[in-house]
Amino acid sequence: KAGVTQTPRYLIKTRGQQVTLSCSPISGHRSVSWYQQTPGQGLQFLFEYFSETQRNKGNFPGRFSGRQFSNSRSEMNVSTLELGDSALYLCASYLTDRDSTEAFFGQGTRLTVV
Amino acid sequence: KQEVTQIPAALSVPEGENLVLNCSFTDSAIYNLQWFRQDPGKGLTSLLLIQSSQREQTSGRLNASLDKSSGRSTLYIAASQPGDSATYLCSTDSWGKLQFGAGTQVVVTP
Numbered sequence: 001k002a003g004v005t006q007t008p009r010y011l012i013k014t015r016g017q018q019v020t021l022s023c024s025p026i027s028g029h030r031s032v033s034w035y036q037q038t039p040g041q042g043l044q045f046l047f048e049y050f051s052e053t054q055r056n057k058g059n060f061p062g063r064f065s066g067r068q069f070s071n072s073r074s075e076m077n078v079s080t081l082e083l084g085d086s087a088l089y090l091c092a093s094y095l096t097d098r099d100s101t102e103a104f105f106g107q108g109t110r111l112t113v114v
Numbered sequence: 115k116q117e118v119t120q121i122p123a124a125l126s127v128p129e130g131e132n133l134v135l136n137c138s139f140t141d142s143a144i145y146n147l148q149w150f151r152q153d154p155g156k157g158l159t160s161l162l163l164i165q166s167s168q169r170e171q172t173s174g175r176l177n178a179s180l181d182k183s184s185g186r187s188t189l190y191i192a193a194s195q196p197g198d199s200a201t202y203l204c205s206t207d208s209w210g211k212l213q214f215g216a217g218t219q220v221v222v223t224p
Contacts, residue, residue: 006157033212043203043214056211090157092212103148103205103212105158 002027004093004106012112018079021109025072025093032074033103034066037088046089049074078111086113116141116206120215128223133191135218137204142182144206149178149189152201152217161202162189194222 005024013019025032033056034046045058049068066076072093078085088110092103117140127133137147146165150158162171164180164187171178175192191198201219205212 004157035212035214042216043205043212045211045213048211058211088155092158101146102160102163103207104160105150107157110155 004091004104006089006091006106006109008109009107010110010112012114013081014114015081015083017081018077019081019111020075020077021089021091021111023074023076023091023093023106025074025091026095026104029093029095029104030072031094032068032072033092033094034074034076035090035092036060037090037108038086043090046076081113083113086111116144116208116213118204118206118213118215120202120204120218122218123216124219124221126221126223127194129194129196131194131222133189133194133198133220133222135189135191135202135204135220137187137189137215139185139187139206139213141206141208142185144182144208146207147178147180147187148205148207148212149176149187150203150205152203158203194220196222196224198222 007022031050033048037043048056052068063079068074088108090108091106119138148163149161162178164171177190180187201217203217205214
């Protein structure tokens, strides 16, 4: 059974550019969440999607956005990149919504903004 | 707002010694508590999930306990091995939003 797949694994972008990251959840999982991990702030919640609807959002500026498609794959977009956006972006998938269930994470996308 | 704290921040033990990692949280209204392992530059690997109604979970050399009333969880790793060297993170789940501690960096020396 395939795990959570995140693409690309590594990205280097210039300040001011925009970037799109992709996450394919485990087959059958309908909920996807995104997290940002930095050495200074640790793991921080970005947003959660279930059945193409955003149900929960963290405290990030509007430059961070996401969406989920009908096949549960999710993308997150960061516009007008800043140096501080350099981080490991992690995606997690869940089997069901709101039940007490296990989160499975992908390997992450390492974004470097120069 | 949920605050999750992990103590100690770092731990170094000789091979064969048992590991005890602590996690505390401020809001007991959680769905579950999950322990993860993270190797440098990698994603998170789920180790154990404890449902809010459970007191502990075991998998091989790993055992995790949960005391919601006191806001604490402990991860025990028996007979540590060099391959156990990693950062261990605990997280609480409230309505699909995971709140993580800063992690405990573990080094097991041969």
